[in-house]
Amino acid sequence: MLLNLSEDQQFFRDTTDRFLTEQVPPDTLRQLRHDPAGYDSAYWRRGAELGWTSLLVSEAHGGGTISDAGLVDAGLVAYEFGRHAAPGPLAVVNVVAAALSEHDAAPDVLAGVLSGESVATWCAPPFGSLRWEPTVEASRSGNDLVLRGEVAIVESAGQADHLLVTCRDQGGTGVTQVLVPATTPGVTTAPMHTVDLTRRFGIVTFDEVTVPASAMVGLAGEAALQVHRQFEQLIVLLNAESVGAMQAAFDMTVEWAFDRYSFGRPLASYQALKHRFADMYMWLQSSHATSDASCAAVAAGDAGAAELVSAAKAYIGEYGAELVQDCTQMHGGIGVTFEHDLHLFLRRVTVNRALAGTPEEHHQRITAFIDAREREGAAA
Amino acid sequence: MSALRVETSEELESLEDFRQRARSFVQTNLRRVTPEELRWERNNNDDEAELATVARDREIQRMLFDADLAGICFPREYGGQGLSHEHQKVLNEEFAGYEYPLRVQIPTLSPCAAVILEFGTEEQKLRHLPAILKGEELWMQFLSEPSGGSDVAGALTTAVRDGEQWILNGSKVWTSGAWWSDWGLCLARTNWDQPKHRGLTVFMLPIHQPNVEVHRIEMNNGSREFCQEFMTDVIVPDTDRVGGVDEGWTVGTRWMFHERMLYNSSLVTEPVGLAHGSQDAKIVYDIARAHGRLDDATARDHIGEARVLELVVNQLAGRVGEGVRTGRMSDQAAGLVRLFKGTSVSRVVTLAFNVAGASGAAWTEGDTAAMSAINFLMRQAGSIGGGTTEMARNVISERVLGMPRERRLDKDVPFRDVPRSPSTK
Numbered sequence: 001m002l003l004n005l006s007e008d009q010q011f012f013r014d015t016t017d018r019f020l021t022e023q024v025p026p027d028t029l030r031q032l033r034h035d036p037a038g039y040d041s042a043y044w045r046r047g048a049e050l051g052w053t054s055l056l057v058s059e060a061h062g063g064g065t066i067s068d069a070g071l072v073d074a075g076l077v078a079y080e081f082g083r084h085a086a087p088g089p090l091a092v093v094n095v096v097a098a099a100l101s102e103h104d105a106a107p108d109v110l111a112g113v114l115s116g117e118s119v120a121t122w123c124a125p126p127f128g129s130l131r132w133e134p135t136v137e138a139s140r141s142g143n144d145l146v147l148r149g150e151v152a153i154v155e156s157a158g159q160a161d162h163l164l165v166t167c168r169d170q171g172g173t174g175v176t177q178v179l180v181p182a183t184t185p186g187v188t189t190a191p192m193h194t195v196d197l198t199r200r201f202g203i204v205t206f207d208e209v210t211v212p213a214s215a216m217v218g219l220a221g222e223a224a225l226q227v228h229r230q231f232e233q234l235i236v237l238l239n240a241e242s243v244g245a246m247q248a249a250f251d252m253t254v255e256w257a258f259d260r261y262s263f264g265r266p267l268a269s270y271q272a273l274k275h276r277f278a279d280m281y282m283w284l285q286s287s288h289a290t291s292d293a294s295c296a297a298v299a300a301g302d303a304g305a306a307e308l309v310s311a312a313k314a315y316i317g318e319y320g321a322e323l324v325q326d327c328t329q330m331h332g333g334i335g336v337t338f339e340h341d342l343h344l345f346l347r348r349v350t351v352n353r354a355l356a357g358t359p360e361e362h363h364q365r366i367t368a369f370i371d372a373r374e375r376e377g378a379a380a
Numbered sequence: 381m382s383a384l385r386v387e388t389s390e391e392l393e394s395l396e397d398f399r400q401r402a403r404s405f406v407q408t409n410l411r412r413v414t415p416e417e418l419r420w421e422r423n424n425n426d427d428e429a430e431l432a433t434v435a436r437d438r439e440i441q442r443m444l445f446d447a448d449l450a451g452i453c454f455p456r457e458y459g460g461q462g463l464s465h466e467h468q469k470v471l472n473e474e475f476a477g478y479e480y481p482l483r484v485q486i487p488t489l490s491p492c493a494a495v496i497l498e499f500g501t502e503e504q505k506l507r508h509l510p511a512i513l514k515g516e517e518l519w520m521q522f523l524s525e526p527s528g529g530s531d532v533a534g535a536l537t538t539a540v541r542d543g544e545q546w547i548l549n550g551s552k553v554w555t556s557g558a559w560w561s562d563w564g565l566c567l568a569r570t571n572w573d574q575p576k577h578r579g580l581t582v583f584m585l586p587i588h589q590p591n592v593e594v595h596r597i598e599m600n601n602g603s604r605e606f607c608q609e610f611m612t613d614v615i616v617p618d619t620d621r622v623g624g625v626d627e628g629w630t631v632g633t634r635w636m637f638h639e640r641m642l643y644n645s646s647l648v649t650e651p652v653g654l655a656h657g658s659q660d661a662k663i664v665y666d667i668a669r670a671h672g673r674l675d676d677a678t679a680r681d682h683i684g685e686a687r688v689l690e691l692v693v694n695q696l697a698g699r700v701g702e703g704v705r706t707g708r709m710s711d712q713a714a715g716l717v718r719l720f721k722g723t724s725v726s727r728v729v730t731l732a733f734n735v736a737g738a739s740g741a742a743w744t745e746g747d748t749a750a751m752s753a754i755n756f757l758m759r760q761a762g763s764i765g766g767g768t769t770e771m772a773r774n775v776i777s778e779r780v781l782g783m784p785r786e787r788r789l790d791k792d793v794p795f796r797d798v799p800r801s802p803s804t805k
Binding site for chain 2: 003004254257258266268269271274275277278279281282285286288289290292293307308310311312314315359360362363364365366367370371374
């Protein structure tokens with residue numbers, strides 16, 4: 001998280017921190033593991049009142065930022081979500097709200113999402129491989145669009161009232177995004193399994209789903225660029241959340257190292273362990289720095305943003321999980337029990353490592369950026 | 381001084397004006413260099429070429445001085461510009477893609493000039509800082525000794541007072557380029573009856589004098605850049621002492637801090653994109669290309685990983701720099717950047733060697749893979765030089781995270797009674 005927050009940002013962050021501390025302590029999270037939604041709808045509405053859903057939405061559409069960079073502010077919420085392993089579809093809801101606002105689409109749906117009364121999720125295959133492509137096909141039928149296909153690993157699919165579906169155009173290479181009410185005939189969702197206690201994922205099937213052309217978000221066939229922007233927003237928020245989870249696990253483990261005695265000495269006095277803490281702290285601070293920088297770069301639309309986002313995702317994916325695994329090792333047996341809180345954070349970084357591109361997939365993506373620069377250099 | 385220097389220190393030159401001025405200087409006076417040329421320059425082992433480069437670096441530094449672009453964050457009274465860290469960043473951006481006076485930067489401007497600026501007397505500062513900023517004096521750190529690298533406060537080089545002067549005896553090592561440098565900043569023991577940290581004093585001395593013998597050390601990669609100096613009855617006037625007698629560790633602590641902060645120092649120029657370490661991914665990429673492995677998924681994973689490390693270290697250095705400047709982090713947090721650099725260089729060198737495949741075992745003249753094998757031999761150097769990564773881990777865990785310090789046998793006893801390697805007795 002940013003080293004130097006403005007007073008307003010600090011206040012905003014503290015408010016979310018206090019709310020999460022009070023509403024979703026670890027015992028509550030444990031109880032939510034069998035809850036179909038993973039979160040309580042009243043909790044989500046109250047979070048929305050705190051500003052969780054409105055930061056990427058323009059003022060004209062009822063949103064607003066704390067600083068001038070809404071994504072940076074949303075990153076603060078995501079960071080607190082990570083620090084508390086908090087429930088709720090934060091990243092996907094924000095990405096969809098941003099898209100609706102940007103394209104001036106479905107104002108009623110957006111209003112519901114902003115207030116927390118309803119949930120809209122982002123329905124595209126998980127980004128990762130360079131060969132990524134939509135798995136739902138859209139075809140024109142008069143003034144309607146007909147969708148066919150299936151999307152897996154959709155966050156809060158079963159809880160969403162609306163789905164922002166990314167489709168490829170039938171018989172072409174164009175990409176189109178469509179906002180589909182979850183109750184539309186032909187839309188079915190099936191739950192999937194995951195290791196996170198409170199996050200839910202599902203498979204959404206589109207069987208000849210007919211929606212009016214007015215359901216499109218952005219231009220027909222030309223949504224590839226906006227989908228990439230959404231990916232980047234999503235990754236930035238997932239990263240911020242992972243960094244929060246890393247911080248919580250690290251803090252908890254440093255405290256443990258001071259309190260836990262073995263052979264008459266605190267763990268924190270053993271050089272072999274101190275050195276591992278030094279490595280962990282380096283990973284943690286590097287993750288903070290890269291997460292913040294990539295978030296600011298996407299918010300500002302910097303030229304190097306895409307590469308920095310991939311670097312952050314690769315690094316935090318790899319070292320976020322390594323850090324919490326090492327924290328587990330430092331705890332010994334208690335660290336792998338359900339009773340201990342550490343796994344709440346391990347679950348969070350584990351899911352985030354796999355989502356939206358593994359470290360290896362982002363390495364490949366970064367190398368493709370270098371290819372492009374080399375080609376430009378050769379052409380120049 | 382030109383007419384440009386009329387504003388008061390409260391009204392700094394605007395960043396935009398500064399950028400224009402820097403850009404015009406760079407484009408008018410400097411040669412464009414590719415990263416490949418710079419890499420070659422850094423790795424060449426030819427003395428004549430090295431001396432020519434040093435001469436060119438001094439010349440560029442003088443031109444910078446004359447153009448009011450030397451010592452951006454040094455005070456004006458000592459020949460600097462009295463500008464901000466932001467101005468230095470602009471200069472780093474404007475230098476990108478051009479030659480720059482690499483050999484004037486580290487350790488001359490920092491840590492050496494930084495230490496003189498902080499602890500020198502007015503006379504010392506007036507004598508040396510302008511000369512440094514003009515490229516007339518290149519400095520070396522006479523810090524490490526053969527008896528112990530990371531334990532710099534365990535210095536055995538001894539200075540004995542003789543009226544208004546000191547007589548120094550001992551040996552220093554790992555000075556890179558001492559054979560073409562002018563001055564040494566030297567940590568010496570002035571009191572063997574005090575505990576280790578309370579009997580040290582810092583001096584400055586000219587390197588090229590009869591009583592200083594400079595030996596060049598051949599490294600396992602063929603480089604002969606590093607030197608060892610043998611000092612025999614070297615006379616140093618008391619006016620060349622830096623800081624108080626037996627207060628050398630007060631100086632030394634800040635000296636070490638500047639050393640750890642080199643990757644984000646306001647006193648050092650590092651062109652964006654040419655900065656040390658920022659070519660890591662490109663090296664791996666070039667090897668993959670030269671060996672037809674650009675379509676190999678493993679090679680591409682390695683290239684991407686190298687690029688991640690170089691992007692992340694820049695962000696970490698920026699965060700730690702900001703944290704230390706704003707007081708949000710302790711000075712000791714600079715150890716984080718040092719640790720990252722050491723471990724990531726090792727990793728990147730391994731990635732490059734992997735991508736070279738069998739060509740890392742034997743090669744023909746001109747093959748890019750040659751460097752990957754030679755660099756692999758020197759892989760650990762990045763985790764050793766400037767304080768080992770183990771030291772950095774101690775600093776981070778003890779001084780930043782506040783964990784209990786290691787038990788030490790060199791505390792609160794006269795230094796002469798501290799156990800040390802039998803060979804140094």
